[in-house]
Amino acid sequence: MAMTGVPAADRLHIGFFGMRNAGKSSVVNAVTEQDLSVVSDVKGTTTDPVQKTMELLPIGPVVIIDTPGFDDTGTLGDLRVRKTREILNRVDIAVLVVDASVGVTRADRQLIDVFREKEIAYVIAYNKADLIGGQEGGDSLPVSGNEFSSFTEADYEKALVRDADGHVHGEVFVSAKENDGIYFLKAVIGKLGKTTLETKGLLDGLLEPGDRFILVIPVDSSAPKERLILPQQMMLSEILSHHASAVCVQPEELPDALEKLGCTKCGEPVVFTKEKPCPVKLVITDSQAFRRVAKTVPENVPLTSFSVLMARFKGLLASAVRGVAAIEGLTDGDTVLISEGCTHHRQCDDIGTYKIPTWLKEYTGKEITIRTSSGYDFPEDLSPYRLIIHCGGCMLNEREVRFRMEQAKDRGVPITNYGITIAYMNHILERATRIFPDLHRVLEKANTPRNATTEGFKTRG
CATH class of the missing domain: 3.40.50.300 (P-loop containing nucleotide triphosphate hydrolases)
Known part of the structure; x- marks a missing residue:
């Protein structure tokens, strides 16, 4: 595009x-x-x-x-x-x-x-x-x-x-x-x-002219050559069209960007006040770098991910936050469906077929069976699955995403998405969704841990 x-x-x-x-x-x-x-x-x-x-x-x-x-x-x-x-x-x-x-x-x-x-x-x-x-x-x-x-x-x-x-x-x-x-x-x-067709944006309610954002965009073997992936393109386009600005960095350059923009001083967090607010409206990261970025960005600087914002854009955010708590109930032999909306070529470190399955098994300590789907090949029969982890859905229109969400709800299968899952397993879900105050009620209802630490994966006994 x-x-x-x-x-x-x-x-x-x-x-x-x-x-x-x-x-x-x-x-x-x-x-x-x-x-x-x-x-x-x-x-x-x-x-x-x-x-x-x-x-x-x-x-x-x-x-x-x-x-x-x-x-x-x-x-x-x-x-x-x-x-x-x-x-x-x-x-x-x-x-x-x-x-x-x-x-x-x-x-x-x-x-x-x-x-x-x-x-x-x-x-x-x-x-x-x-x-x-x-x-x-x-x-x-x-x-x-x-x-x-x-x-x-x-x-x-x-x-x-x-x-x-x-x-x-x-x-x-x-x-x-x-x-x-x-x-x-x-x-x-x-x-x-x-x-x-409702006209809306990824940053609705979060974006004003003059705002400054930091976009953390890893460039690794899974990144498309010489171009940005769709959510990154959409985010940049929306920021620029609203006369705001964005600083784009890889995770390695994030500390320097925070220092130059006044979020840190000599590597230490800066205290902000009403008279001297945070100079960065929001740090938005690729979900795969959530753990590393959360350790780098001070607690008083708002942080979320492209995937979390995409879940909100597609109308999936509340369901995704409710559904992610099902991870705690997974046991040996349970089957989890990981669903992609696109059909890109899979690589050895693909997020859907390798990284999330690996992290999920490490977090739960259980022998979980992983099934995958891609494109429009979403299973009609969802009864075998204890949990559905969906991608951001950037290649699917909202009606298709809503259909999948409602189908999962009708079958009694919890559904969440990549960004919410990764934030949850890194104990930063509350922080990643803090920019949406109304979601705190959902977090409590879902019995979702609210601690914002970045200890990494905590394998259950």
């Missing part, structure tokens, strides 16, 4: 669904103005979800997902339908493409029920409107126009329908073949998108 780009996880995810031969892929191609999907008169041409990251006016940065027909049959068809259902866990807006000459089928209604159950905003796009030629009256004619400014409030009022339960969805007639009504479909998606 370029520093000026928007991560896929923070883009509006728009999924196109429907029965085979409803013209779904034709609508996708018309909306994107690209040959994104293969189009054919043969049913079931789309065999796997097709995903495209792009800018889509009037919406902005989006991820477009074309899915296989929901009525696909046979063994392979069942697998495709399952993949389509998985897509529903991460879309913000669903577009249900219906053959206007056929109307809404029973299978379409089942999909609509799923949209409502999952609280997904949706638009019904009645395709092939050219075949019915307005025979259903003026309401079945596409709203034409190639300028978004040409659409009136009356057009939107007609297209946005409120059902008996109070849910609002869109209904639009289009002809992908004639490219008619496509601009209005995009405009309606944009209307729903404005109320669906």
Whole structure:
């Protein structure tokens, strides 16, 4: 990702669904103005979800997902339908493409029920409107126009329908073949998108113009060559866009940075007052360096990690703090799932497959079985697991993270994340979350140790 780009996880995810031969892929191609999907008169041409990251006016940065027909049959068809259902866990807006000459089928209604159950905003796009030629009256004619400014409030009022339960969805007639009504479909998606995607940042409530941050970024064998990982990019971009500043160092240079910025003097902590506050708003470290950094940064200088802030950004923080206490109950033979949201190449000292498993076994002193998952391959059956330790989720959108969190909650399996786990095992969880006062109540409820020492791992007897 370029520093000026928007991560896929923070883009509006728009999924196109429907029965085979409803013209779904034709609508996708018309909306994107690209040959994104293969189009054919043969049913079931789309065999796997097709995903495209792009800018889509009037919406902005989006991820477009074309899915296989929901009525696909046979063994392979069942697998495709399952993949389509998985897509529903991460879309913000669903577009249900219906053959206007056929109307809404029973299978379409089942999909609509799923949209409502999952609280997904949706638009019904009645395709092939050219075949019915307005025979259903003026309401079945596409709203034409190639300028978004040409659409009136009356057009939107007609297209946005409120059902008996109070849910609002869109209904639009289009002809992908004639490219008619496509601009209005995009405009309606944009209307729903404005109320669906919440604009927020990693440092919401923690960042003011003029603030100074220290970012501790280890450069080791697991770091990508000549670039920063996504959370680091996002953090820097947000700090700069708010007219604040950041000093980026490796752990080795941290003592010198603290000295030069006035947090320490001759290696000793400086006492701060209301008249002379701490010159650094927050030290943010890679979680892998938590133990070392916590020993270096004075107690009166706020400290947290990229992973802790990412957990908050994704809506996982409270659950992660509650869930981490389950580490104390692990026994010989228990299975822990360590889940990554991305599919990067694993190295010998990988944090998910090597470091956390090693630290966990050292901390507990138990023979624990570790299972891993990556990308979107999150297990459907969570019953074998006593604990789930998830990555920061920077490559997953918030809806996907929330789905995993709710799935774990429904199965009664505690879930936490990398940064919270590492802070907990180093006895600095209270300190790492001190910048969120409301979380202290959660810490107490979870019976989580509040000592802020950095003794390292304390193996249980």
